[in-house]
Amino acid sequence: MRPAAALALLAALAATALLADHWAATAVIATLLLGVCLRAPAARRRPYLVGCAVTAVGVLLVTPLVVVEGSHPLWTGPVVPVLGQLDVTREELGSAAVQALRLAAVTLAFAAYALVLDHDSLLRSARFARRSALVVALATRLVPTLERDVHGLVTALRGRGLEVEGLRGRARLMSPLVAGSLERALNLAEAMEARGYGRPGATRAPAPAWRVADRFAVAGAALLVVVGVLWL
C-alpha cells in the first residue's frame, strides 16, 4: 500500500477513535494500532509505546479527580483547595477509561505513522504544502535524534565519572539538549539551502501510480469516519 493511502487509514482510525461513543469500538481501534506498532523493531517502538502508556494512564488517574459526574461513589477523599471534595464515582471512572482509550488510540496512530510509514515517499507524494510536509517529516525524525542525543550526553558524562540520575539530573540535560538541537537544526538548514532548497521551479521525481488497493484504502478511510460518526 502507498504511504499516502496508509496515512489516510491511520488518520481515519484516529478520527474514529475520537468520535466513537462506544468504548469497545475505541478499544478495538487502539488494539489494532498497537498491533501495527508492534511490527516495528523493539528498540525503535519502545519510546513511543512508553509515551503512549504514560499519557493514557495519566489521563485515567487524573480525570476522575477533576470531573464531577455520576451518583455511585466508589471512594471519597479529602477536601482540596480549589478542587473541592475529591471523590471517584463509577461514572467518572468509565468516562476516564474512554478518554484514556481515545488518547491511547490517537497516540498509537501517530506512533504507527512515525514507525511504519515511509516518510520519504509520503513527502514526495505531497501535491501541495510540500514545505509543511517537509517540516512534519523532519519533526518526526526529531524523536529518535533527541533520544540519541540524550544517550550521547549521558554516556559522555558517565565517561567523566558523573552519573545522571533522577528527574533533576535529567532536567539538567535540557539546556545542552536544546542547544544541541538548535545547532543541528541550523546545520541542516544550512545544508538544505546549499542544496537549493527554496529555489523557485523545483521539480519532483515521478512517483509510482496509485493502485486499486490504494484507492480502496482511501475510500475505506472515508467510510470509517462516517461509520464512526453515525453508529459507533
Added chain:
Amino acid sequence: MAVATVEDLSFSYTGDSAPALRGVSLAFEPGEVVLLSGRSGSGKTTLIRALAGLVPHFHGGRFSGRVEVGGLDTRKTRPAELAGTVATLFQDPEDQVVFGGVTAEVAFGIENAGAPPDEIPGRVRAALASVGVGHLAQREIGELSCGELQRVCLASTLALEPSLLLVDEPTSELDRDGAALLLRLLRRLAQERGVAVVVSEQRLARTIQVADRVIVLDEGSVRLDASRAEALRWYETERPACLTPLRRSDAQRTPGETLCRLEAVDFRYGDGPLVLEDTSLELRRGEIVALTGSNGSGKTTLAKVACGLLDPAAGTVERSGRVAYLSQDTGRFLVRERVDEEVSLTARSNGAALSALRALGLVGLEGRHPRDLSSGQRERVALAAVLATEPDMLVLDEPTRGVDPEARRRLAALLRMETQRRATLLITHDDDLVTAVADRVIELGEKVDRVAA
C-alpha cells in the same frame, strides 16, 4: 577561465571582534584539486561557506570584498540559486541528511535545481554509481556506516553536477582505506569531469598527495598559495611538524599493575548480531594500547565494555581505579556555557582543570561558549575535561578528529609524558599517532556491517 574568484574578502561573524577572514584573494580553476589547510579556527570553514554563498546570506556578519562563482556574485545570489554551480559536502554528514532513504536523499538537490522529472532517477543512479555505492540505493540512511553515509552525501552533491565542489574535513571520520578511497575519488572527479575541488583538511600528509595546489590560511589570511611541490618545500622550512610523522620521544617502559582485564567477552546490541565475540583485553598502568580496525569493527563497543559503560552478554570484566572515557564526536556533548566551567565540572581539583586547559592549548578561550568554538577546539575542550578527572584508566575514542597537526603533536607528547600515571586505551584511525604513542596495537577484524555504537 576561473570557476570561482575571491577578491579582497574580509568577513567577521556577528558578535566576533576578530575577523574570520582578512583580505583573502584567490581564484579556482577547473580540474584542480586545492587543499585548504591551516590551524583550527584559521578560517577554512568560513572560506568554504563564502564560496557556497552561505556567508553572508545564511550566517550574517560583516562582509567586504567580492566572491564570484560561475560568474555569479554571491552577495547578490542566494546560496539556493548557486546550488548546481557549487556543491558542498559538510564536515558532519549526519547533519546534512534531510530524508530517511538513500534515493530520496540524493534526489533532493536535483529536484530543487528543477531538473526534468524523467531525468531525476537516472541522475540519482549515476551519482550513486560514481562514488561506488549504487548498491545502497534502496537502503535507509540509518543503516549506513560512517563511510557509506559520507559517500552517499558526496553522491548527493555530485548529483547536482557542480563546477565547484567544496569538501570540509571529509576524512575525519573515515578509516585509512575509506579516506584513501574518498581522496582518490575527488582526484578522479577533477580529472575526468573538470570539477574544481576545494578540500579543507587537517590530515595534511595524506591529502596533499592528491592536491594540485595548497592554500594555507593563518588567522583568516592567506599565508601560502602554491603548487604542491612548492607547498611541500614551504612546509619543510616553515612548519616541518605538519608533514613529518610524529616521533616517539621516549623508550617503551615496563608496565605496572593490571587496571582492566576482559576475558572471553561477548556483546550484542539488543537482538542484533554479536559485535564482540570471545574478546579478551588487558590494560596495565604505564602502557598505551591502540585499538585499530575498520569502521564498524567494534572498537568503540570494546572500549565501552572496558570502561563499564556497557555490560557484556558473556565473559568477565575486572577493573580498578578511576576510569575516564572520551566519546567519539564528543564536542557535541558539552554541557556548560563556558570552557573553564566545562573542564572544572568533573575535574579532581582546580589545579587539575588549569593544568588540562594549559596542556591542550586552551588558555585564552576559558570564557568562550564551547559551541562558539571550531570543531577542533571543541574536541580539545572535551579532552581537557576528561584529563582533568586524573583517571587511572583513560579511554580516548578518536581524540585527533578535526584536530590540527600542532594540537595533535601536543596531545601525543602529553600522552607519552603522563604514560606512567595511568593505563591508556586509544581508539584511532590515525596511524601516525599510533606509531608515536602506542606501546601495543590491537587490530579488530570486521564483525558487523555498521557502527552500531
